[in-house]
Amino acid sequence: MNVQAKKHSADATTAEEGLAADNMAMPVDSKMATEVAMQNTLLTPRFYTTDFDEMDAIDVTPVREDWDKLIARMQSDPNKGHFKKNEDWDQIDWDGMDPGLRREFIDFLISSCTAEFSGCVLYKEMKRRGSNSDITTLFQLMARDEARHAGFINDALREAGIAVNLGFLTQKKKYTYFRPKFIYYATYLSEKIGYARYITIFRHLEAHPEHRFHPIFKWFKEWCNDEFSHGEAFALLMKTDPKLTSGGNKLWIKFFLTAVYSTMWVRDHQRPAFHEALGVDPEWYGQEVFRKTSEISKQVFPLTLDIDHPRWIPTLKRLEAANRQIAKAKAQGGIGSALDRVAGSAKAAAAFLSLYTIPAVKNDVPVETRLEPAY
Ligand SMILES: [Fe+2]
Ligand SMILES: [Fe+2]
Secondary structure (H helix, E strand, C coil), X not given: CCCCCCCCHHHCCCHHHHHCCHHHCCCCCCHHHHHHHHCCCCCCCCEEECCHHHHHCCCCHHHHHHHHHHHHHHHHCCCCCCCCCCCCCCXXXXXXXXXXXXXXXXXXXXXXXXXXXXXHHHHHHHHHHCCCHHHHHHHHHHHHHHHHHHHHHHHHHHHCCCCCCHHHHHXXXXXXXXXXXXXXXXXXXXXXXXXXHHHHHHHHHHHCHHHCCCHHHHHHHHHHHHHHHHHHHHHHHHHCCHHHHCCCHHHHXXXXXXXXXXXXXXXXXCCHXXXXXXXXXXXXXXXXXXXXXXXXXXCCCCEECCCCCCCHHHHHXXXXXXXXXXXXXXXXXXXXXXXXXXXXXXXXXXXXXXXXXXXXXXXXXXXXXCCCCCC
């Protein structure tokens, strides 16, 4: 089948069409942006691969009713054509922007674009390898959405003279293998925390439009509704097998919750100018997003993290300080800084362990999984 290139990724009905859209072409040399997106550290978005045959074997019969409703809603495609510039898109003076803010905001856009694209690549691959029509239908719909999201961020970056070379990333970026159950935990959380992050910024800017320093934030509501649906799909996938959320797997769920929350905290604190421009205190923002994500994740996870525990915030701050030490040592190079790096890593590991051992809050998972975006 010949895939006809569409004008814009927003109008694409499949991931393949989206990736072949005109706005995905690279009109400028963006070596820097691609290099940033190529980075593989604990804090940067990764590309994943998994055991696709095991995922293909999932039987959604136990959740059939909710499943069919979710797929029907995604197929009705309420956001088709939405993710492109229109008359609401205000012109941005990139050259006049404070250089610190410009650097952090571009870093934010590149890492968001990489994360969207990483989802697109994983979902597209599942759709390509699978033969179970429930699974391939879902993954093709999610890949479609992520291609549109990545394309839209690329549009915003292009105005700043930057574009991430997505084709190059697909071929050259390292893929991390996760067994399917880890994909469920990690991807479910990243979709739901993505929803919580975007809706919190959207609501904040609704109340304080003077802080909306870039038009892309106006698109966050529909955007996060897509992520919410993707999270719903993973919640249903986990519901098909009660073993995934019981017994020893509870320790894995706690591990992923701790890893996802603490990574977000550290990464956000690396962008002080960005948060100041938004008029958002990163500590308030972090706790607000954790609270929403925890509340949502009660639909499927048998525990939530105790983010009001007296050790929680002080230990996140220690983790953040350890990460700053590691970054500084890396930038300096040399023997002394190598030792500094080891010391920083030991401190980071100790802080993570301390966070992980805060007693979790038990949750009785409801029979009914389905949720609506309520924030
Ligand atoms: Fe997305
Ligand atoms: Fe998503």
